[in-house]
Amino acid sequence: MLKNILACVALAGSLVGGAMASDSPYLTGREQLLMLADDNPAELTMWRGEDLFHEVRGPKNASLERCDFGLGPGVLKGAYVQMPRWFEDAGRVMDLESRIIHCMKTLQGFTDQDDPIARKHSSDTREADLVAIYTYVASQSNGMKWNPPMNHPMERLTRNAGEVLFHRRAGSMDFACATCHTTPRKRIRLSFLPVESNVEEWSKAISWPAYRIGHGVVRTSQHRVRGCYYQMRQAGIQFGSDASVAIISYWTHQARGGVATLPDLKR
DSSP: OOHHHHHHHHHHHHSSHHHHHHHHHHGHHHHHHHGGGGOOTTTHHHHHHHHHHHHBTTTTTBBBBOBBOSSTOOOTTGGGGGGGGEETTTTTOOOOHHHHHHHHHHHHHOOTHHHHHHEEEEEEESOOOOHHHHHHHHHTTTTTTTTOOSSHHHHHHHHHHHHHHHHOBTTTBBHHHHHSSSSTTTTTTEEOOOTHHHHHHHHHTOOOSSEEEETTTTEHHHHHHHHHHHHTOOOOTTTTHHHHHHHHHHHHHHHTTTTTSEEEOOO
């Protein structure tokens, strides 16, 4: 399935923006991904996440099947590409990872100290439940277009705050996200960097969750934000904080109309 989606995206790029796609060093790795796509290890994580999503567990002996990701309780198809979004029951804009944790607390009774919530990221020896569930829910939006809502005032404010953070220079190297992602053909070592104004490049770049070949595990949007801040030598950003959600809101807005590949495969 992933291979078919990637093929469609590549074809669309060649027909609609052929010059842009062919001139994009960042997208030239697409052919290699097409060769590997049928063997994406993230699918194993996705299947485990499906089991965890439907499993009755926690102090309240409940599954996550009644969790509302913005389109109604239990509706998963197309939900992820329409996040982050405002949730009235939580009183804040949430990304997918924050929303899953909210439902694990309210529906299943887990606390921040319980391992299913406390373990935010996978290691090479243990996969986090949160990552698996995230991968499953996100996969239900595979092949759809990014379309985060901007109807609620807080959704727009969060997006705007994310734009400020994206361009804010700080840290010992005086870097911002924009330092790497606003000028074409920039690279780190041999890796070309995606440009946030190029929808085709950017929709590929923000397609998380993804199996990181170099890490040997599936990574998430929140993990990518944390990694970027570390690489910029900026102060660490807190998982699920308003700041982290704001950045994800802005980068998803910039990918609007681009096709999501979920789960993806990255270097």
